[in-house]
Amino acid sequence: MNHQASIEKITGKPIEARAKKSIPLSFSRVVVWIKRNLFNTWLDSLVTLAIIALLCLLLPKALDWLFFSATFSGTSRADCTPGAACWIPIRQYMDYYIYGPFPESEQWRVNSAFAVGLFAFPLLFSQRIPQKWIVVYILVLPVVLWLLLKGGFIFEDISTSALGGLTLTFFLGIIAMCLSLPVAILLALGRRSQLPILRWACTGYIEIIRSVPVITFLFMASLVLQLFLPSGVSIDVLFRVLFVLIFVSAVYKAEIIRGAIQAVPKGQIEASYAMGCGYWKTMAYVVMPQALRNSVPALITNFIGLFKETTLVMILGLLEVMGAINATFHNAEWLGLHAEGPIVISAFFFIACFSIAQYGAHLERRIKRTKH
């Protein structure tokens, strides 16, 4: 006697009946769906027809411009078809967009850095991996990226001007994210601290930084910072930008984490104190594990914002991916191709940010599921 039959014996009905029966797709069901979702009222029908007309008018033209009439292979401007997209420069400079002016013999370092970064997805995704590993990963990631991309210790040192394109975007985004997390946790704890001076300082810092645009701090870092350093000391522009990104985005993360800390029931903290744990033990073993887990979706949204914000360093002359793409279209040969550059940049950011956002939404659903 097999397993299913034994269940049938207990429940008294076949096991399929408990599953939701799927109704077979039929023509009449399709008609009902269309009637309900597209032509419900006369206004609905009008809107539907207008959208279909617009799509019929624009979509073929857009597809033709983007793909069918577009030029993909060739070497110079003369090969481009007029009146259609010209993807030759994109193909020609693809390596430059990804690696920037990174020395060619060392490009395996960039590739391995990307691989290490992508490792974050399975790590956050899997529920079996203990949280300790994730913490270790977040702590180790900036160090590894630094060694791979910037060099030092065992690797050859790469000059700041050799960092560019996607490599620079990736470098700034990931390192700023990882290093701003501990700062954000300290700020959040400081803002909720019982010690008045600590609390006032953290609140003041958070509120001041939040009310001023990031671009102000970036300009400050490029123009004003020199004034506060002893003469003769100068900091590389890359480090200044990184510093600004870390200390500005930490403020927004601090507010997210503070919200999550407040959501932890007060009774748990009191219980922990009653068991004889001190402040740091309570925070590290009771509050933070819950608060951080619940703030992961919001932190991912914040990371998307930070990733998009890295384009601002272009204003200071650092050629991250947007700057690199723009630079090729300022080249005399490709001058006048207005649309291709923005399309490629938008497509890149859309794919990257949209997939991270979907991933964040998935994590949020999972957290909600485990709560109830």
Add this chain to the structure above:
Amino acid sequence: MHSFLYNRKVRDTLIQLVFFAVICFGITYLALNAATNMRDAGLTSGFDFLFQRAGYDISYSLIHYDPKTSTHLMAWAAGMVNTVAFAVVAILLTTVLALCLAIMRLSQNFLLSKVSLCLVEYVRNVPILVHISVWYTLSLMLPSVRQAFNFGDVSFLSNRGLSIPSVEWNYGLLASLVFAVLWIVLCFWVKKRVSTTGRRIVFVLLMTVVLVVLASLVFTPVFSFTSPKLVGFNFKHGWTLPPEFIMLIIAVSTYSAAHGSEVIRGSILAISKGQMEAGLALGVKHNVVMNKVIIPQALHSIIPPMTSIYINVLKAAALGSVVGFMDIMGTMGGSSLNITGQAIECIVIVMVSYGVLNLILAAIMGRFNKAMQLKGR
């Protein structure tokens, strides 16, 4: 000694003292460095430079600014007015667009909902700098003044910008005062007579229109409009908004509207489904249930996150420096700083200005939020 250090109060005080000392030390160190560097560069600190001649041009300013005679203080004021004008227009546009996108997204029409989804997901996943540069490139493709887009002979769109009719207030000081007093009396009368808050606003608006029409008919017209006219190579009369200003507003408001529409949609969806079903079961129409039951409840959870979106809009004015629109960051934090070299003062002024603007915006939204909260009975 051991127990003394482990006393809670003593330890707390010690920690705070050490923290305070470290902060003080850091600030003093930076200040000393700055003082030495400024002495070496031959600069003196202080706010005297505000009254010196600025000597740089501001491409677009709503108040009178003359690069030859105006001071740095005037440049700051011009930047401030630009920021506020930008923020007001962009916030209004953001709200309207966000509402439209959210309504489209929640529509029962499958296609309309998916169109809104695509627009929102595209716009919010692409950096704002890309949006600004795309719109700026588009603005370069606008036709010249002679071939300007003509909107019914009252406003024109060309590569010089959007020309709209100007509005002038025709009454003198005394007449304006009488008008204002009449208006305030009217408001009080409405407040006394009409009990519902929502209807009061409608009544005040209606009465204002009646007052304006009556005054215009009996005496001289209250407002006069002058539409722009093409004279030679440019538009005379009317107001002209430069392309960079318009494009920055469009870029920033579409970007924040995409974020805002998600907030609005989330809040509306969070209202329990049973409320809509109960309304429909009572025989009330779908849109009436939406307006009278769902949206009033959704409004309280919309306002706090919308406030932070509005604050982001305000801060986005600083991105205008990329396309040549000068706000406080462009005038005081950019040109003035470079010309005078008074870095610390300029940065302090910029930060305080942004801080004050933020506080004002947050205070307005806080008041609005209070008015919208459910009144417990």
